[in-house]
Amino acid sequence: MHRSELKKEAAEAALEYVPRGCVLGVGTGSTTMYFIEGLKKGWVRGAVPSSRETERALRKKGIRVFDLSQAKKVSLYVDGADEVDPKLRLIKGGGGALTREKIIATAAKKFICIVDESKLVKRLGKFPVPLEVVPMARAQVAREIRRRGGRPVWRKNFITDNGGEILDVYGWKVSDPVKKERELEGIPGVICAGVFGKRRADLLLVGTSQGVEKFISVTGIRW
Ligand code: 5RP
Numbered sequence: 284m285h286r287s288e289l290k291k292e293a294a295e296a297a298l299e300y301v302p303r304g305c306v307l308g309v310g311t312g313s314t315t316m317y318f319i320e321g322l323k324k325g326w327v328r329g330a331v332p333s334s335r336e337t338e339r340a341l342r343k344k345g346i347r348v349f350d351l352s353q354a355k356k357v358s359l360y361v362d363g364a365d366e367v368d369p370k371l372r373l374i375k376g377g378g379g380a381l382t383r384e385k386i387i388a389t390a391a392k393k394f395i396c397i398v399d400e401s402k403l404v405k406r407l408g409k410f411p412v413p414l415e416v417v418p419m420a421r422a423q424v425a426r427e428i429r430r431r432g433g434r435p436v437w438r439k440n441f442i443t444d445n446g447g448e449i450l451d452v453y454g455w456k457v458s459d460p461v462k463k464e465r466e467l468e469g470i471p472g473v474i475c476a477g478v479f480g481k482r483r484a485d486l487l488l489v490g491t492s493q494g495v496e497k498f499i500s501v502t503g504i505r506w
Pocket of ligand 1: 310311312313314315362363364365374375376377378379380381384
């Protein structure tokens with residue numbers, strides 16, 4: 284099966300977990316777009332989008348859009364990922380929406396990650412780690428990253444929805460995602476690191492050619 288079919292399969296499986304009448308957090312990317320396609324207008328009270336792109340897609344479906352500050356409670360966050368390790372820790376930000384994605388994922392009670400099987404890895408780091416940075420700090424952050432053994436590549440001509448810039452960092456093996464995330468987010472000028480160690484997914488739905496596989500992280504959440 285083609286990767287896009289596997290993404291669609293995972294996205295459609297996530298629809299079953301959407302509590303009716305809830306406020307839903309919605310991620311960014313092609314897998315998430317399949318999820319939005321499957322959402323029906325009356326199912327949710329509204330949604331908090333992680334990017335302008337997602338906001339447009341939700342509005343097109345007639346789904347009410349909330350700002351995070353307006354939403355008292357986000358019951359569920361659904362999003363894709365660039366890499367997932369066996370403990371459901373993630374690399375995200377291939378689409379550049381990592382900061383809002385991390386904020387909404389952290390605010391949400393539950394986080395379902397939807398991916399095709401190519402995203403599964405034993406250890407994070409083959410996919411470059413995206414960092415959103417304050418534009419005036421870009422060169423300074425890049426120097427600091429090189430000092431720490433990474434190879435930062437500036438995503439030219441790309442400005443995030445927050446007005447930030449992106450450095451994609453190659454060459455790191457991320458064996459302790461929580462530590463790496465904390466270290467990176469401690470560098471002045473870094474707005475957000477695309478390592479989701481602290482806020483990992485609670486449930487992972489993987490599209491495979493044999494059907495959707497389900498993995499639950501040990502968080503004591505009832506599904
Ligand atoms: C956007 C993301 C996406 O979830 C990630 O890049 C995966 O995208 P896709 O579903 O298109 O493979 O983190 O910032």
